[in-house]
Amino acid sequence: MKNNKTNSRRKFIDKGIKLSLLTAIGGIGLTKLASKLSAKPTSNSTGKIELMTTEGTIIQVDSSEVMEMDNSKKHKEYNVREGMPNRKFVMVVDLAKCKNALKCQSACNKYHYITGDNAWLKVYKMQESKDTAPYWMPTTCQHCDHPACVTVCPVDATFKRRDGLVLIDNKRCIGCRFCMAACPYSTRVFNWSDPNQGEITLAKDLKMHDHQKSSPEHAGVPSIKGTVDKCDFCPHAIQEGKLPHCVTACPNGVFYFGDKYEDTVTNGDETLRFSKLLKDKSGYRIMEGLGTEPSVYYLPPVDRLVDFEKGLENYTEFQSVEKSK
Amino acid sequence: MKKYDKLLNDLAPKKFGKLGTIWTISLIVIIIIGIIAYIDQLIKGQVVTNMRDYTLWGIYISNFVFFVATSFVGSVTVAVLRLTKNNWRTPVVRIAEIISLAAIVMAGITIMIDMARPDRLLNLFIHARLQSPITWDVIIIPTYIVLSLLLLYFPLLPDFKILKEYFKDKSPKLSKWYGKLSLNWTGSKAQKAIQTKSIQIIALMIIPVGLILQTIDAWLFSTTYRIGWDSTNMGAYFISGAFVAGVGALITVIYVVRRAYKLEHFITDNHFDKLGKFLVLACLTYLYFNINEYLIPTFTASKEEEIHLNTLISGQYAPLFWFVIIGGLIIPIIVLLFKKGRKPLPMFIIGLVVVIASWWKRYLIVTPTLLHPFLPIQGVPESWHHYFPSIHEWLITIATLAMALLIITLLVRYLPIIPIQRTADEQEELLKNTKNAE
Numbered sequence: 001m002k003n004n005k006t007n008s009r010r011k012f013i014d015k016g017i018k019l020s021l022l023t024a025i026g027g028i029g030l031t032k033l034a035s036k037l038s039a040k041p042t043s044n045s046t047g048k049i050e051l052m053t054t055e056g057t058i059i060q061v062d063s064s065e066v067m068e069m070d071n072s073k074k075h076k077e078y079n080v081r082e083g084m085p086n087r088k089f090v091m092v093v094d095l096a097k098c099k100n101a102l103k104c105q106s107a108c109n110k111y112h113y114i115t116g117d118n119a120w121l122k123v124y125k126m127q128e129s130k131d132t133a134p135y136w137m138p139t140t141c142q143h144c145d146h147p148a149c150v151t152v153c154p155v156d157a158t159f160k161r162r163d164g165l166v167l168i169d170n171k172r173c174i175g176c177r178f179c180m181a182a183c184p185y186s187t188r189v190f191n192w193s194d195p196n197q198g199e200i201t202l203a204k205d206l207k208m209h210d211h212q213k214s215s216p217e218h219a220g221v222p223s224i225k226g227t228v229d230k231c232d233f234c235p236h237a238i239q240e241g242k243l244p245h246c247v248t249a250c251p252n253g254v255f256y257f258g259d260k261y262e263d264t265v266t267n268g269d270e271t272l273r274f275s276k277l278l279k280d281k282s283g284y285r286i287m288e289g290l291g292t293e294p295s296v297y298y299l300p301p302v303d304r305l306v307d308f309e310k311g312l313e314n315y316t317e318f319q320s321v322e323k324s325k
Numbered sequence: 326m327k328k329y330d331k332l333l334n335d336l337a338p339k340k341f342g343k344l345g346t347i348w349t350i351s352l353i354v355i356i357i358i359g360i361i362a363y364i365d366q367l368i369k370g371q372v373v374t375n376m377r378d379y380t381l382w383g384i385y386i387s388n389f390v391f392f393v394a395t396s397f398v399g400s401v402t403v404a405v406l407r408l409t410k411n412n413w414r415t416p417v418v419r420i421a422e423i424i425s426l427a428a429i430v431m432a433g434i435t436i437m438i439d440m441a442r443p444d445r446l447l448n449l450f451i452h453a454r455l456q457s458p459i460t461w462d463v464i465i466i467p468t469y470i471v472l473s474l475l476l477l478y479f480p481l482l483p484d485f486k487i488l489k490e491y492f493k494d495k496s497p498k499l500s501k502w503y504g505k506l507s508l509n510w511t512g513s514k515a516q517k518a519i520q521t522k523s524i525q526i527i528a529l530m531i532i533p534v535g536l537i538l539q540t541i542d543a544w545l546f547s548t549t550y551r552i553g554w555d556s557t558n559m560g561a562y563f564i565s566g567a568f569v570a571g572v573g574a575l576i577t578v579i580y581v582v583r584r585a586y587k588l589e590h591f592i593t594d595n596h597f598d599k600l601g602k603f604l605v606l607a608c609l610t611y612l613y614f615n616i617n618e619y620l621i622p623t624f625t626a627s628k629e630e631e632i633h634l635n636t637l638i639s640g641q642y643a644p645l646f647w648f649v650i651i652g653g654l655i656i657p658i659i660v661l662l663f664k665k666g667r668k669p670l671p672m673f674i675i676g677l678v679v680v681i682a683s684w685w686k687r688y689l690i691v692t693p694t695l696l697h698p699f700l701p702i703q704g705v706p707e708s709w710h711h712y713f714p715s716i717h718e719w720l721i722t723i724a725t726l727a728m729a730l731l732i733i734t735l736l737v738r739y740l741p742i743i744p745i746q747r748t749a750d751e752q753e754e755l756l757k758n759t760k761n762a763e
Contacts, residue, residue: 118378122704139700148550154459155445155452174448175371175441177381178459184550186698190381190441193372225370226441287699290550320704 080215083161088295089233090164091140091247092256092265092277095301098123098136099252100311105138107249108231109321113197113221118189119320120231121246134308135301138254140246141166141187141231142286142294149179149188158228159216164260164295165233167216173227180228184290188230195223233257243268260295329749335590336745337491338738345585345738352731359724362717363438371441373717379702380695380712385439387687388722391570392432392729393466393542394563394683398571399425399473400535402603404528413599415751416591416743420582421575422477423740427732428574429473433466435725458545465538472531479524483746486510539564546690552633553694562614566686568607569653573679576600578733580673582742591743594668601667604679608658615650633697642693645685653682 048060100123108114108121120140127134147166149158157173160166180188217235234244242248247255248268258265258274265274277283281299288294341349366373376383402421406414437443453460485507492500510516543563546554556562576597583592619637622630637646657675660666666675692712696702702710714722 117709118705124700124703126701152457152459152548154454154457154463155448156454157448157452172445172448172452173442174445176439176459177441178457178545180378180381181551181695182549184699186379186700186702189378191370192374192377193370292550317703318705318707 080167080217081159081161083163083165084235084239085162086261087163088260089143089238090258090260090265090274091143091233091244091296092258092274092283092299093138093296094254094256094281094299095135095137096299096304097252097254098138098301098311099306100125100136100314101251102314103249103251104246104255105320106322107245111234111245112229113195113223114189114229114321115196115198115223116189116191116229117319117321120187120189120229122187122320125315133301133304135304136308136311137298137301138246139185139187139286140296141233142185142292142296143233145293145295146291148182148184148292152178152182154178165235167232167235168228168230169216170224170227170229173224175226175228177228184287184292185294188228190228191223191225194225197222328752332749332752333487333491333745335588336741336743336748337488338741339586341738342585345734349731349734352727352734355727356724356731359721359727362720362724366438366717366721367443373715375708375712375715375718377709377712378705379698379709380692382439382691382695383712384688384714384718384722385435387684387691388725389432389435389439390542390563390687390690391684392428392435392725393538394567394570394687395574395680396425396428396432396469396473396571397535397539397564397567398575399429399476400531401568401571402575403476404532404535407524407528408532412751413596415747416588417575417579417596417600419477419480419740419742419744420579420737421571422473423733423736423742424571424574424578426470426473426477427729427736429466429469430732431725431729433470434728436462436466438721438725458541458548461541462545465534465541469531469534469538472527472534476524476527476531479520479527480744480747481740482507482510482520483512484741484744486512487745488741536564539567546694550699551694552629552697552699553690556618558614558617562611562618565607565611565614566683569604569611569679570683572600572604572607573676573683576604576672576676577680580669580676582737583669586742588743591748597669597672598664598667601661601672604676605658605661608654608661608679612654612658615654629697629699633693636693636697637689642689646689649682649686649689652678653686 047063049063049066050058051061051066052058102123105119105121105123109119112120114120122139124137124139125134126137143164143166145160145164147158147160150160150166153159154176155172155174157170158166158168158179175190177190180186180190217232217239223229234242237244243257243266244255247257250267253267253269256265256267256272256274256277258271260274263274264271265277266272277299278297281302283297283299285294285297362373374383374385398421402414403418403425406418437446440446449460449463453463455461485503489500489504489507492503540560540563543559547556547559549555579592579596579600583589619634623634623638626634636642657679660671660675665671696710696712
C-alpha cells in the first residue's frame, strides 16, 4: 500500500479536445441591386413644368426629363433596434407657452391606450423657489444619450437606437424595475396588473398594424403585465412622416419636434432652426448636471402670455389618466 | 474511549423534542401560506403588493439585501477565524456556515420573488449584459452559494463517517445516507491532506467573493442617480453592515441551539464573550460608516438631500431610523463593552435586537429614497405617495424568513452542529499537552 502511494503516479492523459466550430456565415454581403434606383421616366412629355433649384430660382424643365424617385420607401424596412439611419430626434418644449391644457396628455393616453394610473406624459406644476413665478412643465421620456435605464437593464430589454430613441422591448423585459429606479426623470411606468386595454380598441389596432404588433415601435400596444412602459416619441408616427401625438395635439404649440442633424424643429405651425431657437431663447435640459444628455430641450418660462392660475382649472393632483368608467 | 462515546452521544444529531416539532411544523405552515400568497401574486400580478411606480422596490428588495448581508457571516467568522487559526472557533463555525448557506439561498429566491416576470428568468442568461449590476449579482450569488455549500460540506466528511457507524444499528436508513455523504472517507493521511487543502483554498476564496457580493449589492444602489443611494460610501457601508447582521444572527442562533440541545458544555460563556467582542467591533465600524452616510450630507446637503434626510431624522421615518441607530448600534456597543453584557442571555437579547434592526435598516435604505425622486410626485393616486407593505408582501416575506429558519433547523437536525472529529482531536491534544506538562 505504502509503496503504491509513493511510487505510483497517476497517469493523466491530457486530452486536448479541440472542437473547431466553423460556422459559415455567408450571405451577409447580399446587396439589394434591385433597389439601387427604382426610377422610371414619366410616360408622356406633354410640356414643361416649373421646378425650384437648390438656390431658390425657378426653372422650367421638360416633363419628360423629370423622373419620379421613390425615397420614402427606403425607410420602411429597418432594424427596430438600430433605428432610422442618419437621424437624431429631438424635442423642444417651450415652457412660456404651456397653459396646462393637457391635450398632449390626453392624446398620448388615447393613442397608446394608457389605462394604468400614471401617464407617460406629465405636466408638472413647478416652482423653483418661493421668489420665482410658478410654471407648467410637460415632461416626456428624455431619450437620453447616456441613458441610465439602458445601462442598468440586465437583459437589454430597454435599448437606445442610433436615431436617439430609447425604447422598450416588452417581450423581453423581466420586470425587475431597475430601469425605473435608475431613471432620474421618473418617466417610466409599470404594468402592475393586466393592462386591460379594452378588447375592441386593441383588436382594431392590431388589425391596423398587424405584422408589427409586437414590435417595440408600438410601445404600449399591447402592454404586457409585469413589464415597463414609457414615452417612445411615437416612432410609428415618425416613420410615416407624422409628428408625435403630443406635438399635434397641443393647441398652444408648446412642443417642437425635429431632427438635430437637419437642425430643424417644428410644432406643426412653424418650423424653426433648432440651434438658433435654443440660442435665442436660452434653451436648456433638465438636470443636465447628471450627465444623462437628454434629447428634450426646454425653453425657459419667460414672458408668459397667460396667467399661471388659469392652468389650475385642469390641474388634478392625483390623476393623470382619465378613467372612463 | 469512554469519553469519545459520551462526546458522540452529546453531539450526534437528535430527534426533535416536542418544542422542536411544533417549531418546525409552524415554520412549514407559514411557508405554505407564503407560497399561496406568491401564487396569487403570480396570477394577479404585482398589483397585490403596495409597490407602485414611485416605490417600485419594497420589502422584497430590503429582504434580499438583508439575506445577502446575513450570509456574510460565512465568510467573516468561518474563513477569517480559520485563516487566523483562532482555536475557539470550533463550536461556532458550523452554525455560521449553516446560517450563511440558508441566507444566501433565500437571497437568490427572494430576488426572484421581486421579479414581475419570473417566467422570463432565462433571459438573464440568454440576453445577459455585463454592464448591469443585476448581471453581476446573477454571477456572484450562485458562486457564493457553491462556495458556502463546499465550506460547509468538506469539514463534515469525517463526521459523516462517524455518524455512519453511530447510526448503524439505531437507524440503518440514516446510516446509509451518512455513508453516501461521507464519500468513502477513511481518514487516511492522503484524504486528510486533500481535505485540509481544499478547505484552506475555499476559505481563502470565500473572503474576496463575500466582499464582492456585498459590494455588488451596494453598487446596485449607488450606480443610480438617486438621493440616498448615489453615494461613494455604499460599498464599505454595506460590508460593515453585513458584518453586524451576520454576527448578530450567529449569536442568536447559537444561543437557541445551545439551549435546545443542551450544549452548554461545548459552547461556553467564553465563546459568547469572544463573539460579543466581535459584535462590538462590527457595530463600531458600522457606526462609523453610518456617520459618513448621514452626518456628512447634513452639512453639505442639496435641497433634495435635505428633504430626504429630514424624513429620516425627524420626519415620517424618524421612529424607525432612531430605533435602528440607537437600538441596533449604540445600545449594543454600550452593553457589549461590559463583561457582564457579554454573558449568554444579554447577548441573545442584543443579538435579536441587532438582527431586527438590521432588517429594518435595509428597509430604510430602500424605501425613503424611492419616495424622494428629483421631480415631484404629481398626477398619481394619493396612495402612491406612501408605501407600507401589503398583506401579500408581508406573508411572502415572512415565509422567506421562515424558509431560511427551516433550512437552518433541518441542517441543525441532521448535521452535527459541533464538529465531532475536530472536538475529539482537540480534546486528545489537550490531554496530551497536560500529560506532557506533568
